[in-house]
Amino acid sequence: MTSQAPSRLSELLARLAAVKGQARSQARAMSGEFYTSPDFAALERDRLFRTQWICIGHEGEVPAAGDYFTTELVGEPLLVVRSADGDIRVFSNVCRHRGSPVAQGAGNASRFVCSYHAWSYGLDGRLLAAPLMVESEVFKKKDCALTTLASERWYGYLFVNLDGQAAPLAPTLAAAIPHIRNYHPEQQHHVFCADEVWNTNWKSLVENFMEGYHLSPLHATTLHAVTPTALCEKLSDGPAFTGYRSNFHPDCPERGPFSGDLTRQEQRSDVFYCVYPSFVVGFCPHFTLYMCLRPLTTGTVGIRWGVTGMTADPQSPVVKDYVEFCKKFSAEDRMQLERLHIGLHSRHYVPGPLAPDAFEGTIWDFWQYISRALGTE
Numbered sequence: 404m405t406s407q408a409p410s411r412l413s414e415l416l417a418r419l420a421a422v423k424g425q426a427r428s429q430a431r432a433m434s435g436e437f438y439t440s441p442d443f444a445a446l447e448r449d450r451l452f453r454t455q456w457i458c459i460g461h462e463g464e465v466p467a468a469g470d471y472f473t474t475e476l477v478g479e480p481l482l483v484v485r486s487a488d489g490d491i492r493v494f495s496n497v498c499r500h501r502g503s504p505v506a507q508g509a510g511n512a513s514r515f516v517c518s519y520h521a522w523s524y525g526l527d528g529r530l531l532a533a534p535l536m537v538e539s540e541v542f543k544k545k546d547c548a549l550t551t552l553a554s555e556r557w558y559g560y561l562f563v564n565l566d567g568q569a570a571p572l573a574p575t576l577a578a579a580i581p582h583i584r585n586y587h588p589e590q591q592h593h594v595f596c597a598d599e600v601w602n603t604n605w606k607s608l609v610e611n612f613m614e615g616y617h618l619s620p621l622h623a624t625t626l627h628a629v630t631p632t633a634l635c636e637k638l639s640d641g642p643a644f645t646g647y648r649s650n651f652h653p654d655c656p657e658r659g660p661f662s663g664d665l666t667r668q669e670q671r672s673d674v675f676y677c678v679y680p681s682f683v684v685g686f687c688p689h690f691t692l693y694m695c696l697r698p699l700t701t702g703t704v705g706i707r708w709g710v711t712g713m714t715a716d717p718q719s720p721v722v723k724d725y726v727e728f729c730k731k732f733s734a735e736d737r738m739q740l741e742r743l744h745i746g747l748h749s750r751h752y753v754p755g756p757l758a759p760d761a762f763e764g765t766i767w768d769f770w771q772y773i774s775r776a777l778g779t780e
């Protein structure tokens with residue numbers, strides 16, 4: 404019997420570097436350490452999550468002035484606020500006095516008052532008041548606003564760039580628009596949102612969302628009847644995204660209501676996109692399902708997922724039925740990905756070949772991106 408020795412970080416980076424330019428027909432899965440190494444995860448935090456555009460939610464979560472929610476990204480507390488002018492800003496959720504988070508959870512507020520010493524901030528982040536700060540010579544109210552982070556909205560999705568150095572996001576996604584525009588995501592209503600933590604690596608969930616190979620076997624009683632594996636096809640990718648289409652089984656009933664602009668093919672398929680590194684979205688004729696992923700540890704991923712659609716009422720049966728359907732097949736994915744993460748720790752795991760482009764080509768694209776973004780040589 405032989406066993407594979409655990410590869411070190413340098414070997415993993417060399418393997419990633421080799422992915423660049425390798426023929427797709429030669430594609431093999433990544434080693435377990437790609438998903439389990441704390442050193443590699445630290446590199447991802449620095450070179451992906453602190454430097455790239457990361458989706459942290461949807462504008463539908465903050466529809467009115469004063470609406471806010473808090474989240475975090477690689478340990479950075481964040482505060483997302485709709486201000487009085489209708490703009491949505493992303494702040495560092497850290498008080499400019501001695502560093503306490505100034506807001507918790509989600510809700511509606513006219514100002515944010517830090518629970519520690521009651522410094523208060525407006526919806527635009529400006530410091531409004533700081534009790535008893537009369538003798539300090541270094542205190543200037545105008546210098547103590549919450550730090551505003553670079554943010555961008557794309558079809559209603561909220562992206563943040565922690566280091567403020569990333570090039571604008573929208574132009575990098577322009578090539579995907581022809582496959583998306585007819586769904587009119589900008590007209591859809593935000594009808595459901597939830598936060599979850601799964602015990603798997605964030606990349607495993609990106610890969611799972613973006614490959615159709617598992618649709619028939621894993622989702623035998625849910626998605627197979629709608630979008631069987633055999634009917635999947637790869638869409639063209641770009642430097643910032645990849646995508647695939649899952650065509651409906653001929654026996655699958657119409658899924659509506661949908662936009663009148665959908666072509667017949669769009670009425671009879673779903674399209675899935677990953678905006679690198681960690682935003683995945685599926686455009687179905689009647690609803691859009693999205694997931695904003697954040698690495699918590701190598702083996703845990705924070706998921707903010709939600710649904711938008713042409714139906715406005717979150718309580719309508721068509722919405723409730725679709726959300727329940729999503730929960731059902733997501734439970735199957737979660738069970739599988741948490742099981743997968745156990746297997747990826749094995750020293751006996753020898754990475755196998757990837758399935759053809761139509762089924763797992765998006766995974767190959769994703770790794771090419773990671774290789775580029777990490778600057779592997």
Ligand code: FES
Nearest residue numbers: 498500501517520
């Ligand atoms: S840390 Fe916020 S007021 Fe002191």
Ligand SMILES: [Fe+2]
Nearest residue numbers: 611617622736
């Ligand atoms: Fe799945």
